[in-house]
Amino acid sequence: MRQKRQEVTLELTTEVNGAQWHLFGFSYSTPDGQFSGYLHATSPEHASYMLEELKATAVLDGQIIETGTCGEP
Numbered sequence: 001m002r003q004k005r006q007e008v009t010l011e012l013t014t015e016v017n018g019a020q021w022h023l024f025g026f027s028y029s030t031p032d033g034q035f036s037g038y039l040h041a042t043s044p045e046h047a048s049y050m051l052e053e054l055k056a057t058a059v060l061d062g063q064i065i066e067t068g069t070c071g072e073p
Contacts (some may be wrong), residue, residue, distance in 0.1 A: 006067045010038055026051055 012023050021040040024047040028035055039054065041047035 008064075008067050011040075014040060016040075 010023055014021050019042055021042055023038055024041055024044070025036055025038050028037070039047060039050050041050045
């Protein structure tokens with residue numbers, strides 16, 4: 001049985017506490033291949049700092065098994 005395709009949608013720009021946060025992409029390599037991810041930051045410099053913090057502090061939360069709208073009733 002084929003599973004229904006689900007997508008996660010990310011805002012290109014969002015406002016947080018009056019500041020504009022923009023979507024940035026990053027790439028990484030593992031023995032399994034090249035992959036990519038995304039993060040929001042206020043500028044390219046901020047994104048580079050965020051990526052450094054991500055590399056230093058990231059932990060795996062688990063597999064995402066369902067998509068939906070976050071933060072809205």
